[in-house]
Amino acid sequence: MKFKMTRNQLIVVVALFLVFFDNISFFKHVTQVYDVSIANSGFLLSLGVVLVASITVLLSLFASRYTLKPLAIAFLLLASLTNYFMNTYNVILDDTMIQNAMETNANESLDLVNWNLLGYFFFLGIIPSFLIYRVPILHGSFKQEAWNKAKSIGIALVLIAVMLFAFNRFYTSFFRENKPLRYYTNPTYCLYSAGSYIYNSFYKKEATLKQIGLDATKEEGGTRKLTIVVVGEAARANRFSLNGYERQTNPLLQKEDIINFSNVYSCGTSTAISVPCMFSNLGRQNYSDKEAKSTENVIDVLKHSGVNVLWRDNNSDSKGVALRVEYHDYKISQNNTLCEDECRDEGMLVGLQKYVDAQKGDIVIVLHQMGNHGPAYYKRYPKAFEKFTPVCQTNQVEKCSAEEIGNAYDNAILYTDYFLSKTIAFLKQNDQNFQTSMIYMADHGESLGEKGLYLHGIPYFMAPEEQTHIGALMWFGSQSKERIDVVSLTQRSSQEYSHDNLFHTILGVMGVKTALYDRTKDILTYKHQ
Known part of the structure; x- marks a missing residue:
């Protein structure tokens, strides 16, 4: 019998894959601040749960019968590349870095291409994307799908709330004193940065060029x-x-x-x-x-x-x-x-x-x-x-x-x-x-x-x-x-x-x-x- 998955099952599997395989840099930086110990183990585990739930919410919001697979594949391909650059160069993919990448010419970009990058892209991007492409998805009626989406998002949000409440002391310092740690979450922060870059570059109201220094004159003589x-x-x-x-x-x-x-x-x-x-x-x-x-x-x-x-x-x-x-x-x-x-x-x-x-x-x-x-x-x-x-x-x-x-x-x-x-x-x-x-x-x-x-x-x-x-x-x-x-x-x-x-x-x-x-x-x- 051919293996099949429901929409929600696929989303959770993709979220788990992203957290386990594409967030090595995130957890490496977290454990530099919160050392691996019995006292911190519950909080560290909760971070994985919160990240899985957050990716689940994000995918669920925008996934439909026709967008589910393309969206999941896009997440995997993007995360594989982001994973490589964060692990290799310890960089953060913020809106400035995305702007820099967009404004870099092809020759300079080729300097960054190597077998390691292609390996990340192939094993963490192409292979899981191909499996997603091949797996059949069980779809219900519009009403069933709407209910399943709401249920999936609801459960994920409850999980996030429970984790934040249960480890409130840790999350207070995590969000207030260690904000940079969030910049390593993959692909969520990169997607946020891409959205910020697109909005600031294309959707903000364009201002006419402001001229300055129209009174400028040169020194006479000499x-x-x-x-x-x-x-x-x-x-x-x-x-x-x-x-x-x-x-x-x-x-x-x-x-x-x-x-x-x-x-x-x-x-x-x-x-x-x-x-x-x-x-x-x-x-x-x-x-x-x-x-x-x-x-x-x-x-x-x-x-x-x-x-x-x-x-x-x-x-x-x-x-x-x-x-x-x-x-x-x-x-x-x-x-x-x-x-x-x-x-x-x-x-x-x-x-x-x-x-x-x-x-x-x-x-x-x-x-x-x-x-x-x-x-x-x-x-x-x-x-x-x-x-x-x-x-x-x-x-x-x-x-x-x-x-x-x-x-x-x-x-x-x-x-x-x-x-x-x-x-x-x-x-x-x-x-x-x-x-x-x-x-x-x-x-x-x-x-x-x-x-x-x-x-x-x-x-x-x-x-x-x-x-x-x-x-x-x-x-x-x-x-x-x-x-x-x-x-x-x-x-x-x-x-x-x-x-x-x-x-x-x-x-x-x-x-x-x-x-x-x-x-x-x-x-x-x-x-x-």
Whole structure:
């Protein structure tokens, strides 16, 4: 006789499978707070019951004769992938991480594909999905199905209530003091985050673009200004030898007359948040993705003032910052002449002199690096920069030792050192005709296995310093030094700064006057004010 299941039976089986096989990361983090002991055993067991009941309610609410199997299969496939990323990289799939994933190009996404991921997807996603597809479901009349659904949801809610009441003391601390633990439930939190992302991106009322800095004007007279703003990628401060790191990762920059800022912190822990935030005037405390996308940024203010602006990008894109200025994609070989397995940051400098020569007036150029984009750090630099060995030669960093991961990461920092030194050399060639300046700030940091964390994207309030403490430095040409008080700046270089300062610093170095400019937030000081 062919095996058959009722609708409710299938939902409970799927919920049990998800809790037992796809919530390893959740229970691992729970037991780090609530140790496995006789005193805690009842509570730990109740968490499994509550999670099974919650998934049952969620599936029951949206499952019908026609949606039951597709919905159950979608849950399993999603949970298998979420399970892999949480177990492997110890990341949380919140709305910011989903946004980052949606805004990442195909080539970068391929860096995350490996046999382990495919194994999770096949054994925890494809196989159970195929079994669900094949099993016949017993359906009753509409009235019977409605009653069964109500009964299933009712029993699940009663179970949740009983568990919460029975272990009230534990759940009080669980919900109030250990909120981050909920972020590891799979796939419930990921689904919640996806819903939040979709709502905020597509269903919230779209605001018309708010123009800012329409009063912006340039300083009259004087030598033209040329500033290059380099946006670094995943470059944490404590891997720069400029900041005291024992390895020589900045040999070329140490020969330059640069000012290193050792105490700079990011606005976010992902490119999707940090890049638009660092160019906005919202500040980290007031930042929201929706507000940033509906409000102009410092790039627009520069354009209003008459400054020529160019954005060259060797990362995924500008995250909406450069939508209204000249933009060049340097992830493609048609534009970037230095492409091997992937296109190099150095290629963004090729042909740049031709652009500068063609402009009249002041110029700001933004170069958005590929930098230290993980997890395939070994791809981020030419072989000639493989100074620290052995290196992790795979995107499966969990298979590599801490030394191998660190070596590959440090080699990528070494290549950034080279790229920035070449950028300075380019500016030196133009120092006779311009007040030249370079500002480098990374978008966020990176975890390399510390505390079991890899990559980045942890919610800011719980992010480790490795993901928020970033590399930052500046260089000024001889004519710029006649205007900028470099001595004072050097003395203050160890003070704490953040992405919140960049908006005003760019306006200040370019001499742009606007009511938006806040001199107290400009990192620079000037000899004649």
